[in-house]
Amino acid sequence: MAPLSLLLCFLGSLSLCSAYASAAATLHLDGELPNGHFEESPSSSNLKKTVIVGKHSLPKWEIDGIVEYITGGPQPGGFYFPVPRGFHAVRLGNEASISQNVNVNPGSVYSLTFGTTRTCAQDEVLRVSVPGQSAEISIQTLYSSDGGDTYAWAFKATSKLVRVTFHNPGIQEDPACGPLLDAIAIKEIILPQKYIRGNLVKNGGFENGPHVFKNFSTGVLLPPKSLDQISPLPGWIIESLKPVKYIDRKHFSVPVGFAAIELVAGRESAIAQIIRTIPNKFYNLTFTIGDAKNGCHGSMMVEAFAAKETQKVPYVSQGKGGFRTTSFKFQAVSPRTRITFYSAYYHTKFHDFGHMCGPVLDNVIVFPSL
Template structure:
């Protein structure tokens, strides 16, 4: 009986970690709607390190209510009524369980306020990433970003940190939602040498978000929020879904937003001297992105430019590139030839949609 009671106690202690390890959605109080007690606030400033339920804080952290004013600036929150702002050298931290060695992605919604060069550090120590939020991709000023990591242990800390110091300590990015998703390992499927060619596996996508999820530039291909693919450039690409956009195939695709500054790359195993065909679909997202678009595709030393005339109402076409592999590893690269903006506001960045990318070996290396 004593052993049974001890087991029950142990399971009760470990239950939160098992639940967190398989989380697919908002972190506990990830939308910050559970507010600090009034006694733990000084104006909008959060006092104490554990005043926000489920979060630890440090530095100058504010609890923001949608509609409040800061001088001439009106602070708005896209979902719910509350968010947090990270002032000078401030951070929020959430501890949770995970599966060691498993890949996860964090999706968060953020907006910059006063400073022009604001950025966010997202980390699960010892790994970290930088979200360059100084470029605003949406018309309402709020963007959702994804960052991926491999769990270093069975208990992790998710840290979101504003490293900047401004003259006004209240200046800094606002965070509205934080979610997490476990990612499936990328694998090449039969009939396609590329992994996740349809972009169906990717970061958590807020169901009520109409602006997609930005995938920022990354240095490490193994830690990608869109498994198998890396963004090797200065700007982000947008991960989109069929509930809010037109997607050529399946439920997910990517939108190439930043011209030659938004480059999508995957490295494939090839046999030197063999002939390959790279096929893919190009279209528009039905998001008022009108006009002439061009997607450039590279496979090793071969390349093609695929023009697409967009009405901004959805549509797609298939393209292909034949090439002979020169080495055992071939980089498959995509980007848009130039920037585009939505015709509805002439400011929101947009671009061609890429989907259903396939690489097939069609002829073996001829015998000597």
């Protein structure tokens, strides 16, 4: 998906049209997995209350262990399970999993986007894996209070068929607890091969990223590098303890283009890129910050680092959208220069103190100083 590129193509850029057509020809996957929203239900004969009976009873999926088929809303025992993207979800009991085989192109990079939330007030972990690659993602911290947390995890295909598995490793004290899954999609990630003229930063506008659900989105959380060596955001490194959030123009205020990054966890969420530079040469770093028009308010501060230079950029947010662009000069000290951004403060929504949020970063540009 590249709506900005497609628009520019329509405006008359023949070379861009050709590039877009070439990319589209190789982009085989960008959408939900079969029954990825779990709205195709097991037959009533394969349900024991909410527990699915039979390995192949959940359409398009293979299950192992105690997997429950959940209808969103009030639950027995006083629980409430939000299912914001539809009516149904699955809950994984201790050591339970769901799997599906997916046809892919060997050597290509793919990103899985999945909606998940914890169902008990204790640490819960969701393991996502394909053969030879896996990550255990903690879902203890809730970044949205309406059950809308969405994560992306990337992998490199090593064969024509991969088995995608979501597993509860069973660390909960209460075996009745377990992560809830309500939507799963996949997207082939096109890796940037060349720099855009006038910018030494790859994917500086964050236009190339994971699948975003169309009908409902609270943004897509991108895990830190320690959990995902292959970033679902090409060119960038999530080098912090907590994730950053990928947001899109349809659901948020985005300064430039289709997408941007929201720094949702203060100093615990940072994003970086290593660019090529010439030692002792001066460069300009330009970037845009703002708010996502999502009720995130307060005095914000984005700190930017490049070589030995640091810039602190304030922004007072009313939570209603808006942005400012800033720049500073730095001198490279080596052939590789790391540029890093993070939020100095923690923020929550104005009317929802359980919803973590932060300043928006977009349109990062580095170019030689004259």
